[in-house]
Amino acid sequence: MRVLVLGGDGYLGWPTAMHFSARGDDVAVVDNFAKRQWEMEEGIEPLLPIPPLHKRVRAWQRVSGREIGLYVGDLMNHRFVYKVLREFQPDAVVHYGEQPSAPYSMQNRTTAVDTQINNIVGTLNLLFGMRSHCRDAHLIKLGTMGEYGTPNIDIEEGWLEVEHNGRKDRMLYPKKPGSFYHLSKVHDSHNVEFACRIWGCAATDLNQGVVYGVDTEETKADPDLATSFHYDQVFGTVLNRFLVQAAIGEPLSVYGKGGQTRGFLNIRDTLKCVELAADNPAAAGEFRVLNQFTEQFSVLDLANRVQAVAKAAGHDTTIVNTPNPRVELEEHYYNARHSGLVELGLEPHLLDDDALGKMFATVSANVGSVDRNALAPTILWARDSRACLCPVP
Amino acid sequence: MRVLVLGGDGYLGWPTAMHFSARGDDVAVVDNFAKRQWEMEEGIEPLLPIPPLHKRVRAWQRVSGREIGLYVGDLMNHRFVYKVLREFQPDAVVHYGEQPSAPYSMQNRTTAVDTQINNIVGTLNLLFGMRSHCRDAHLIKLGTMGEYGTPNIDIEEGWLEVEHNGRKDRMLYPKKPGSFYHLSKVHDSHNVEFACRIWGCAATDLNQGVVYGVDTEETKADPDLATSFHYDQVFGTVLNRFLVQAAIGEPLSVYGKGGQTRGFLNIRDTLKCVELAADNPAAAGEFRVLNQFTEQFSVLDLANRVQAVAKAAGHDTTIVNTPNPRVELEEHYYNARHSGLVELGLEPHLLDDDALGKMFATVSANVGSVDRNALAPTILWARDSRACLCPVP
Numbered sequence: 081m082r083v084l085v086l087g088g089d090g091y092l093g094w095p096t097a098m099h100f101s102a103r104g105d106d107v108a109v110v111d112n113f114a115k116r117q118w119e120m121e122e123g124i125e126p127l128l129p130i131p132p133l134h135k136r137v138r139a140w141q142r143v144s145g146r147e148i149g150l151y152v153g154d155l156m157n158h159r160f161v162y163k164v165l166r167e168f169q170p171d172a173v174v175h176y177g178e179q180p181s182a183p184y185s186m187q188n189r190t191t192a193v194d195t196q197i198n199n200i201v202g203t204l205n206l207l208f209g210m211r212s213h214c215r216d217a218h219l220i221k222l223g224t225m226g227e228y229g230t231p232n233i234d235i236e237e238g239w240l241e242v243e244h245n246g247r248k249d250r251m252l253y254p255k256k257p258g259s260f261y262h263l264s265k266v267h268d269s270h271n272v273e274f275a276c277r278i279w280g281c282a283a284t285d286l287n288q289g290v291v292y293g294v295d296t297e298e299t300k301a302d303p304d305l306a307t308s309f310h311y312d313q314v315f316g317t318v319l320n321r322f323l324v325q326a327a328i329g330e331p332l333s334v335y336g337k338g339g340q341t342r343g344f345l346n347i348r349d350t351l352k353c354v355e356l357a358a359d360n361p362a363a364a365g366e367f368r369v370l371n372q373f374t375e376q377f378s379v380l381d382l383a384n385r386v387q388a389v390a391k392a393a394g395h396d397t398t399i400v401n402t403p404n405p406r407v408e409l410e411e412h413y414y415n416a417r418h419s420g421l422v423e424l425g426l427e428p429h430l431l432d433d434d435a436l437g438k439m440f441a442t443v444s445a446n447v448g449s450v451d452r453n454a455l456a457p458t459i460l461w462a463r464d465s466r467a468c469l470c471p472v473p
Numbered sequence: 474m475r476v477l478v479l480g481g482d483g484y485l486g487w488p489t490a491m492h493f494s495a496r497g498d499d500v501a502v503v504d505n506f507a508k509r510q511w512e513m514e515e516g517i518e519p520l521l522p523i524p525p526l527h528k529r530v531r532a533w534q535r536v537s538g539r540e541i542g543l544y545v546g547d548l549m550n551h552r553f554v555y556k557v558l559r560e561f562q563p564d565a566v567v568h569y570g571e572q573p574s575a576p577y578s579m580q581n582r583t584t585a586v587d588t589q590i591n592n593i594v595g596t597l598n599l600l601f602g603m604r605s606h607c608r609d610a611h612l613i614k615l616g617t618m619g620e621y622g623t624p625n626i627d628i629e630e631g632w633l634e635v636e637h638n639g640r641k642d643r644m645l646y647p648k649k650p651g652s653f654y655h656l657s658k659v660h661d662s663h664n665v666e667f668a669c670r671i672w673g674c675a676a677t678d679l680n681q682g683v684v685y686g687v688d689t690e691e692t693k694a695d696p697d698l699a700t701s702f703h704y705d706q707v708f709g710t711v712l713n714r715f716l717v718q719a720a721i722g723e724p725l726s727v728y729g730k731g732g733q734t735r736g737f738l739n740i741r742d743t744l745k746c747v748e749l750a751a752d753n754p755a756a757a758g759e760f761r762v763l764n765q766f767t768e769q770f771s772v773l774d775l776a777n778r779v780q781a782v783a784k785a786a787g788h789d790t791t792i793v794n795t796p797n798p799r800v801e802l803e804e805h806y807y808n809a810r811h812s813g814l815v816e817l818g819l820e821p822h823l824l825d826d827d828a829l830g831k832m833f834a835t836v837s838a839n840v841g842s843v844d845r846n847a848l849a850p851t852i853l854w855a856r857d858s859r860a861c862l863c864p865v866p
Contacts, residue, residue, distance in 0.1 A: 189601040208582040232642035249625035251647035267660040407671045
């Protein structure tokens, strides 16, 4: 299979590219290093430095004997996108190539607008390009569970059977996203569904939960093949932050009440899910949505889990509740279906204490690289007390 | 009340500005004449020429003795938007300032992307500007009934009470729009709902049907105060096209089966609806959605109505079914609620034969100005037979 990975320099893009390459697929990566630029703007680095993508591609060839193609360019440039699709003729396009951070998008007007333009236009260019240059290719688009928000009913996989006033329809699941970034993914989903409906594109929208872990079969083969670990307020996840806080002896800071519940998955399962989607493509005209996570945790659950694992490793850690920089429900119902990928064959790696302990050991071994300044949540969803209004019924 | 009308040079923007001005409100209009530029790109003119906005503002002052403020600039320029909001300090912002044509957006990648960027970024700039410079102002945002598509259940006003697996929530009504333009309005709606939820903005989203008519109390006062009549394939509506086809002796061309059913309203009712929304604003934090139309017609209904009115005026007209340039359902259930504005006090002007006859007389009096080239539907939603696939269940 010919697999094109957009955002191939990223936390998930690079391991995904190696994963397909390792099983013998023809793989090429696309990136413009926008994320590295955003990191520089924010003064942020991953815990351990990541070599340039050109160097990682060479390291992979050295280690595996396999070649990964490299295209450097911006998805906002449609001529570049068309050229890549025309030349590479992918069977599957795995689209991670977007601005991936909610806090980044919430900083100010510029970052909100840039996030929406970057993500929407990149995806539109891709849809038009695929229509013209690789019509039968399967688009595997990374979305996020955050598109759904925290509704008071069960979250289904993208579509909802609605019965209303005695009539029925299968409708796109109503979304209530929590940031301008999450909104950009909702906009993408609507645009992609339209392309399927009108042009007969085949697309899978993977609404992914929060990914943890850095080790995959391929990243472990050489230090130059590692992927990034972000613990900062912009690109980090809550689990990574807790691990770093425990390792440097700071309290684990739970934003608000800590009842915020989300779906999580191991990076190995991300790779397997994308592989399963590629091997079982959507039909022409189908907009297939799969919820890509394996377990649900609340923020407080995670804090307790990290506290226990740190204690077992000899680190006494406290948990504190701090003001929530986001405007979100802190106590809510949350039950999201995620059976589609299991039906395709996913066997989840769950977050057991062993997995958590290994992550904690990795972080502990690198505490000297931690930048404490990067942890504080200075990006606020709203600036004053009038925010946090509940929606008026 | 201080009323700022964005897109004040447009078909509805200009009559709306005069309508508020006539009742004594302080009114200013904003436009960058983008729509006139798009008309020029397409080689299209309204049936009768429309003077420059500066001249219309002066004519209004001459006729009414009232002043309408004029700001020339682009909503994509946030510094301009912020300056206008800071200076004018509106109580209500009526936002018509978007690319308004589905066919325009479906021409190619450039027009699709330009439509989405223009509409989304303009609205985002407005939301950020209102947050900073006129926090308590009420945003009255023009959406479209086309956001809903043609679901097999009743269309509600923006929100839907969903019961699922024994639990309930009030959710945004699921949308299935039919063009990149309609998608841009869905994206707007999500962004505006978020601003209400997170920042406490007050917004009314008016999901408007197809507007017909050109005469309002104010436009009739002077030829220089007239608003535009578009019958072309890009900015025209189906009713206007039928009137023109009947007047010039061409068959009324029904696209496909003609069962496509939509909501319609008289331009006088548009003005009244916007006035009612302004006088009964949404609460802080409320995202209120109102479906703004008064009657439902199928395309074939309208063809029959126009045929009858033309016959009464001595014009024999035939109706022909031609290939549908759009990808859409041509026979479908359609029942959309539109009680919110009636509850606020709307008394509809329905499309009776008298109203239709007057429109036909106006068009007939100006057949010499009709450009027959503008009628043919050359903009196609999809280019080949693989399109028109039904969504895979």
